[in-house]
Amino acid sequence: MNRRNKTILVIDDEKSMREYLKIIFRKDGYDVISAGNGGDGLGLFENNQVDLIIQDLKMPGLSGTDLLRAIRERDESVPVIVITAYSTWDTAVEAMRLGAYGYIKKPFDNDNIKSVVQRAIESRGLAQAGIDKDFADIIGDHAGMRRIFDMIKRIAPTDVTVLIHGESGTGKELIARALHRGSLRADKQFVTINCGAFPDALLESELFGHVKGAFTGSVGDKRGMLEVAHEGTFFLDEVGEMSPQMQVKFLRVMENQEFKPVGGTTTRKVDVRFVTATNRDLSGMVDNGLFREDLYYRLNVIPIVLPPLRERMEDVPLLAGHFLAKYASKMKKDVRRLSPEASRMLKNYDWPGNVRELENSIQRAVALSDGDVINAEHLFLHGTHPGRAGIGRAPLADKIRPVLAAEGMDLEKELEDLERKYLSEALSMCNGHLSKAAELLNLTFRSIRYKVKKLGLDRKAFVARN
Ligand SMILES: Nc1ncnc2c1ncn2[C@@H]1O[C@H](COP(=O)(O)OP(=O)(O)OP(=O)(O)O)[C@@H](O)[C@H]1O
Ligand SMILES: [Mg+2]
Structure with missing residues (x-):
């Protein structure tokens, strides 16, 4: 097979950098062409079959961002890797927003740039073959995330069971x-069921379906979600919330790929691939007898452990740029960048709500911004929201000083009152919406429902009337 070498176009005003990149990439079998400014670079791009571009962000003449924009106008998919000495978050955000594949800080080491280039070229090859485009919406350059992407590519086509922790x-x-x-x-x-969102009886009929007359109100036969997922993928979210009874039933499904609908007598076979997820420490739950060990091993054949965002802070600007582009285009607004102060806020925040919180913050900021910049006041991070100043996320126990009368107290009752206050506050903030309030309090749906009942609260009393 006569295969053309891949061609890399280097655009950098520094001659030594161009020469250096030529040497290291030619050694690896790439063809390398180069230009010393954006205008010449664009000319080369138009007249050659270029597989990847490495460009500086700070150049005289056509600026790095204008160059990137011009490249994107001509070609949406060629991977562009941006290098710059000005390794601020702002430029990373900007580069990602303009659709750069990745971002490399000077000085960099050879292995680092080589691996980014190789990944970019491979992923483009896959994208052209129509295989990889579905990974495109997952952003991350943290080493742990990259290992996860590699892992996904390897195991996705197999039928192996995966448990996602995070x-x-x-x-x-x-x-x-x-x-x-x-x-x-x-x-x-792709069928998804959230175990935390259903009481047992309902979860069972959701999963397995039921036959007519299985219980009061079951008028007809209903297909379970497992059957809907036949030959597809079954994603069981929050598996840690499954009751012991359901765990037994589910174990049987996993072992035999068959089940009985509620009220039914004949078993049904299904062919599904299982993927499950949990935000709880399942192996700890196994140790404490809260989760079946045999089921745990069945689910955890391949574990994927997603690091919290605060442990991959270098991904924050990449994600921020990605969401900025996404929401600016959705809302048809010309928001382009973050102010230095806003960048600093993103950088100094610990992201308890992880990527979802970052996405929501950027979305809201884009909506609020009236120019092309996101300013600090557009970002409402916990503890920085004007209305919540000082509340922060410090543990409550650090903030209250217990005053214990000589005659003692009723601790259970005090804690219950406190719990009631927090639940009421959350419910009124969420307009009586139970699952939103649960999210605010880091409770599962199941447990907030239980607490609301136990404390005698009336959810409906919190629905604002207007
Ligand atoms: N690496 C990423 N790149 C781009 N978007 C991401 C990334 N990670 C998460 N998101 C976005 O963040 C949001 C939350 O992600 P997702 O729903 O997958 O989280 P989760 O772990 O299932 O959360 P939960 O436990 O609360 O259900 C989604 O809108 C998702 O698209
Ligand atoms: Mg989820």
Whole structure:
């Protein structure tokens, strides 16, 4: 097979950098062409078959961002890797917003730039073959995330069972969907069920379906979600919320790929690939007897552990740029960048709500911004919101000093009152919306429902009337 070498176009005003990149990439079998300014670079791009561009961001003449924009106007898919000595977050955000594939800070080491280039070229090859485009919406350059992407590519096409561990908002569902789309089942259903959202009886009939007359109100036969997922992927979210009874039933499904609808007598066979997710420490739950060990091993064949965003802060500007572009285009607004102060806020925040919180913050900021810049006052991060100043996320226990009378107290009752106050506050903030309030309090749906009942609160009393 006579294959053309891949061609890299280097655009940098510094001659030594152009020469250096030529040497290291030619050694690896690439063809390298180069230009010393943006205008010449564009000329070369138009007249050659270029597979990847490495460009500086700070150049005299046509600026790096204008160059990137001009490249994008001509070609939406050629990967562009931006290098710059001005390694501020602002430029990273800007580069990502303009659709750069990645971002490299000077000084860089050879291995680093080589691996970024190789990945970019591979992923483009896959995208052209129509395989990789579905991973495109997952942003991340942190080493741990890159390992996860590699892993997904390797295991997606197999039928192996995957358990995704990660805090809320780290992207578990996104990963589960990528596994499905990268699989041979991609043209069949991806079915998702959240175990925390249903009481037992309902979860069972959701999963397995029921036959007519199985229980009061069951008028006809209903197909379970497992059957809907036949030949596709079944994503079971928040598996840690499954009751012990359901765990037994589900274990049987996993072992035999068969089940009985509620009230039914005959078993049904299904062919599904299982992907599950949890934001709880399942192995700790196994140790404490809260989760079945045998089921845990069945689910955790391949674990994928998503790091919380605060442990991959270098991804924050990449994600911020990505969301900025996404929402600016959705809302048809010309928001382009973050002010230095806004960048600093993103950088100094610990992101308890992870990527979801970042996405929501940027979305809101884009909506609020009236120019081309997102300013600090457009970002409402916990503890920085004007109305919540000082509340922050410091543990409550650090903020209250217990005053204990000599005659003692009723601790249970005090804690219950406190719990009631927080639940009421959350419910009124969320307009009586139970699952939103649960999210605010980091409770599962199941447990907020239980608490609301136990404390005698009336959810409806919190629905604002207007
Ligand atoms: N790496 C990423 N790149 C781009 N978007 C991301 C990434 N990770 C998460 N998101 C976005 O953040 C939001 C939350 O992601 P997702 O729903 O997958 O999180 P989750 O871990 O399932 O959260 P939860 O435990 O609360 O259900 C989604 O809108 C998703 O698209
Ligand atoms: Mg989720």
